[in-house]
Amino acid sequence: MISPSMKxxxxxxxxxxxxxxxxxxxxxxxTQPALSVQIKELxxxxxxxxxxxxARRIHLTSLxxxxxxxxxxxxxxxxxxxxxxxxxxxxxxxxxxxGVIPTVAPYLLPSVxxxxxxxxxxxxxxxxxxxxAKLITALMEGRLDTAIVALxxxxxxxxxxxxxxxxxxxxxxxxxxDKPVPKPDKLKEMRLLLLExxxxxxxxxxxxxxxxxxxxxxxxxxxxxxxxxxxxGAGIGVTLIPxxxxxxxxxxxxxxxxxxxxxxxxxxxxxxxxxxxxxSDQFAKVAGIVRKVGLERKALVGVQFKL
Numbered sequence: 001m002i003s004p005s006m007k008x009x010x011x012x013x014x015x016x017x018x019x020x021x022x023x024x025x026x027x028x029x030x031t032q033p034a035l036s037v038q039i040k041e042l043x044x045x046x047x048x049x050x051x052x053x054x055a056r057r058i059h060l061t062s063l064x065x066x067x068x069x070x071x072x073x074x075x076x077x078x079x080x081x082x083x084x085x086x087x088x089x090x091x092x093x094x095x096x097x098x099g100v101i102p103t104v105a106p107y108l109l110p111s112v113x114x115x116x117x118x119x120x121x122x123x124x125x126x127x128x129x130x131x132x133a134k135l136i137t138a139l140m141e142g143r144l145d146t147a148i149v150a151l152x153x154x155x156x157x158x159x160x161x162x163x164x165x166x167x168x169x170x171x172x173x174x175x176x177x178d179k180p181v182p183k184p185d186k187l188k189e190m191r192l193l194l195l196e197x198x199x200x201x202x203x204x205x206x207x208x209x210x211x212x213x214x215x216x217x218x219x220x221x222x223x224x225x226x227x228x229x230x231x232x233g234a235g236i237g238v239t240l241i242p243x244x245x246x247x248x249x250x251x252x253x254x255x256x257x258x259x260x261x262x263x264x265x266x267x268x269x270x271x272x273x274x275x276x277x278x279x280s281d282q283f284a285k286v287a288g289i290v291r292k293v294g295l296e297r298k299a300l301v302g303v304q305f306k307l
Contacts, residue, residue: 006078008042009071011035012050016068017141019057076142083145083278092282093122099135099147100127103201103225104269107244108148111293119289131198139274146273146283148290150200158272159280163291166243166298168205168265170258171228173235177256182238184209184260191237193228196221201267205240208265229253242267244294246301269294 014024015035025035043050050064060068096116100109105127113125128135128144136153138144151160170181182190187209195202220237222228226249228239233253241249246257271287273280 004042004045006075008038008045009075011038012042013068013071013075015039015051015058016060016064016071019059021058072141079142080276080278091122092120092279092286095124095126096286097126097128097143097145099138099144099149100129101132101135101147101149101200102129103150103195103199103242103245104148105129107242107248108269108290108294108297111297112148112290115289115293116286132200133198136272139272142274145277145279146271146286148269148271150204151268151270151272153272155272157275159275160270160272161284161287162268162270163287164294164298165266165268166294167259168208168240168242168267169246170238170260171232171241171250171253171255172238172258173232174254174256175235177258181258181260187238191220193220193222193231193237193239195225195228196223201242204265204267208240208260225249229255240265243301244297247297 011024011028011030014027015021018024018027021032021035025032028035039051046063046067048063049061050067052059052061109127109129113127116123116125128138130138132149132153135144135147135149136155136158139147140155140157148163151162153160172179192205192209194205220231222231225241225245229241229249230253231237232239233255240260250257271283271290273283277283
């Protein structure tokens with residue numbers, strides 16, 4: 001009878017995702033030789049190869065691909081048994097793996113961590129910052145418990161809870177503060193600074209400017225909002241930033257902020273988690289705390305910058 005251990009399954013699942021023994025071993029907190037031994041033991045138990053070993057990367061065999069899918073399902077089910085036990089113990093405690101998109105994390109996460117620590121003293125918060133696509137993949141694979149993202153996600157397996165809305169503000173050089181605020185069609189003619197591909201905020205900004213997937217000739221890209229705002233302060237162009245980023249990103253940049261014409265561009269920030277997670281009711285309470293923190297930060301920015 002074939003009886004792989006949970007260790008076998010976790011190591012193989014990590015290897016199937018990374019396609020590399022070194023990175024999988026690092027995630028599993030073991031040495032590469034130890035991981036390799038476990039994979040060979042698993043193949044011996046199965047009686048067939050699961051992995052094609054290359055010089056730099058590995059490739060799964062046909063059986064390996066199917067085995068990886070089943071292993072992921074088993075591991076997720078086992079994890080959810082643990083969540084079921086946690087849900088029965090009352091207040092949320094233990095490890096909470098929460099993902100946050102980069103255009104939210106620096107501005108909201110510190111206050112969220114403090115608020116959650118106050119409400120749940122036994123909670124071990126494990127935040128991860130990544131773009132939306134990576135967070136959703138991690139959620140679906142059971143490597144995250146919940147995530148704070150821009151909605152909608154429109155994934156049937158995930159529950160979406162809206163938290164709050166925020167506007168996008170125009171950031172331009174301080175010398176341009178008294179100029180009329182450009183309409184969306186005029187923004188197309190300006191040197192527009194946006195985040196690089198992969199960030200949902202980029203797509204939302206392009207949508208407001210009615211650019212769709214067309215990249216304007218004068219568009220420039222950056223890897224973070226901090227980079228974009230500093231470039232604006234240097235007179236290189238203009239950009240859009242979410243309200244919650246204003247306080248931090250304008251501290252050391254010589255920029256002027258303005259609200260855009262109606263209909264103003266906005267985004268909805270929300271929390272998502274797997275519908276099957278037994279901690280769903282607990283996550284709804286966490287979402288309420290995050291909502292309160294987000295609304296407080298929005299109000300603070302409005303008062304400080306008279307927006």
